[in-house]
Amino acid sequence: TLLDETSVLGLGLGAGLAGMLPVPEIQYLAYLHNAEDQLRGEAATMRFFSQGAFRNPMVVRVAGLAYQEGFGGHFHNDNSVAVLRDVPGLVIAVPARPDDAAPMLRTCLASAAVDGSVCVFLEPIALYHTRDLYAEGDGEWLAGYPEPGAWVAGHVPVGRARVYQVGSADDLTIITFGNGVRMSLRAAAVLAEEGVGTRVVDLRWLAPLPVADIIRESSATGRVLVVDETRRSGGVGEGVIAALVDAGYVGAARRVAGVDSFVPLGPAARHVLVSTEAITDGARTLLAR
Known part of the structure; x- marks a missing residue:
């Protein structure tokens, strides 16, 4: 075209x-x-x-x-x-x-x-070309491609999240998507060494949002960190927080989101985008409340 x-x-x-x-x-x-x-x-x-x-x-x-x-x-x-x-x-x-x-x-x-x-x-x-999760060469981000006969078993319904449990998964819920999933899993591994159990919720669908999964996984810990690689204003995190409020969630909640800025050139991009370190620090702040 x-x-x-x-x-x-x-x-x-x-x-x-x-x-x-x-x-x-x-x-x-x-x-x-x-x-x-x-x-x-x-x-x-x-x-x-x-x-x-x-x-x-x-x-x-x-x-x-x-x-x-x-x-x-x-x-x-x-x-x-x-x-x-x-x-x-x-x-x-x-x-x-x-x-x-x-x-x-x-x-x-x-x-x-x-x-x-x-x-x-x-x-x-x-x-696209990511192979590793925690350390270079671990291959933890790779997956095989199932034959057509196995497709039904791996079906992903519209509006359903995916949940990863790291450690006891009783202390903190991280809700994220896209690039945030890998960063959040890396952060969860660091927190696990500090005795913090985390459940990482990959939204997978931004519309319709997996509201039922959001509420269930948030209520399980009572502490929610929303990791949003889009911008703080007009970003996905606003919808997640609104879904929690509408459902009557009464636990603690905090956001780590991109800065309200276009993404600049080169290393300067790190100043406006979410990082693994920012997620880890946000989690520690939330847990300290």
Whole structure:
């Protein structure tokens, strides 16, 4: 196609109306903003304004989010997803690990084919080539690819989180997604050496949020640290905190989020993005309350 985001999504719209199941791809997240009205004003509203007479299913793959070493500026490091979360009915998936990525993509395709959904599959670029979790060479971030016969067993429903337990998992709940999952697991390992048991909740879905999982895992410890790699204002963390308040959660809660800034060039990016150290310090502050 043309290197034009409006044309890419427009072609997807037409293909969906014609009965196909398009999977347009946008590189990178920052360039999606050039054509976001194709999703907000066209794709996600087709069934709504036609009272279900028409549908234009699609799964939009978007390489995005930050933490890319060697890439600079807000066009290749963009941590803004607020405009997507504001669109009614849009399904937003953010896989963090390879053993979630393939099942979640199949779920999006099934949702589009069966329900006519418009899905955005947001892929953290910085994790594409990640192999290790705790130490270089441990291979803890790798996973095998199951044969088709095993796909059903690994199905990931829309709006369901994934929970990791580190240590006793009784002291602290960390709620995060995307790049934050790996950083939070690393932080949880440090806290485990200090006798702190942590459960790390990978949201996986930013819309609809896995509210039931958020409430259950938060109530289990009574201490919640929301780790949000998007910005403090308009970020995902606001939705998580609001879900807790709406459910009557009465425990302690704290956020670690990106600064309200575009992502700058080079090492300066570290001053605005969440880090493993910031997560660890935030957890210690929360536990000290």
